[in-house]
Amino acid sequence: MTNTVLLSSSLGLSPIKTTLTKNCDLGIKRSKFCCQIKWRNEQRNIIRAFMAPTRNLGHDGFPGTEFTESSKSGNWSKEVKHEDDSDVLIECRNVYKSFGEKHILRGVSFKIRHGEAVGIIGPSGTGKSTILKIIAGLLAPDRGEVYIRGRKRLGLVGDDEISGLRIGLVFQSAALFDSLTVRENVGFLLYENSSMSSDQISKLVTENLADVGLKGVEERLPSELSGGMKKRVALARSIICDITKESIEPEFACGSLDGPIRY
Numbered sequence: 001m002t003n004t005v006l007l008s009s010s011l012g013l014s015p016i017k018t019t020l021t022k023n024c025d026l027g028i029k030r031s032k033f034c035c036q037i038k039w040r041n042e043q044r045n046i047i048r049a050f051m052a053p054t055r056n057l058g059h060d061g062f063p064g065t066e067f068t069e070s071s072k073s074g075n076w077s078k079e080v081k082h083e084d085d086s087d088v089l090i091e092c093r094n095v096y097k098s099f100g101e102k103h104i105l106r107g108v109s110f111k112i113r114h115g116e117a118v119g120i121i122g123p124s125g126t127g128k129s130t131i132l133k134i135i136a137g138l139l140a141p142d143r144g145e146v147y148i149r150g151r152k153r154l155g156l157v158g159d160d161e162i163s164g165l166r167i168g169l170v171f172q173s174a175a176l177f178d179s180l181t182v183r184e185n186v187g188f189l190l191y192e193n194s195s196m197s198s199d200q201i202s203k204l205v206t207e208n209l210a211d212v213g214l215k216g217v218e219e220r221l222p223s224e225l226s227g228g229m230k231k232r233v234a235l236a237r238s239i240i241c242d243i244t245k246e247s248i249e250p251e252f253a254c255g256s257l258d259g260p261i262r263y
């Protein structure tokens, strides 16, 4: 089961609906102040959003993104006051990241709780993917910390090693292996690192593809798919661990095959 959903999206010229459905291939509806994600027949509101300022990071002198929290009135759920932090899955605490002279993130702090669907929203280049990569352990922050279920993340280590929480990423570019079929792409982790039979993996691959709305494409190569289909395949690959966690060798279970995101 998907516990928490974290999405990143550019705002601006493209409406959220377009950007998110293109990037994530989740069924997303947007009304004036409300985003919804339909995921495995479960309808969820994006209940909180972290907004980056509407300035272009590529310009010199940009001071870096802090991601202020937006909880607009209207259909956005009001922020609930939490009595304790026992349900916090992910916490970014005062995270800084620069690439050379470019200061991308400047003191980003937020908490994501169990069951939440959270959007990270901002113009292109403001560091949305960067913070997601830091959360997933693909990048190290220059300063600050990321905590997964209360335990500090120290670089790229297996999810099981720090928390047992699996983090799946779907990159914007899908990042499929061009020479492998859809079946081999989706089942990659299992073919390489599990004790499951080919038939079992094949069945799981078909089920996961059906979950993202794809049928009968198992033997196709990525070059034979549309852009949206590639994203769905990447999503299927990132969620296959959901139902197979007992079958994967722990040292290979970091799960981040690919960037928006599902936790």
Ligand SMILES: Nc1ncnc2c1ncn2[C@@H]1O[C@H](COP(=O)(O)OP(=O)(O)OP(=O)(O)O)[C@@H](O)[C@H]1O
Residues within 6 Å of the ligand: 008, 009, 010, 057, 058, 099, 102, 104, 122, 123, 124, 125, 126, 127, 128, 129, 130, 131
């Ligand atoms: N590895 C890197 N080396 C140098 N610069 C980088 C690197 N990764 C990201 N950047 C720069 O950091 C800035 C933020 O990039 P990031 O991908 O996080 O933006 P984003 O908000 O996700 O953008 P988009 O909405 O266009 O995907 C950009 O200016 C980008 O060029």
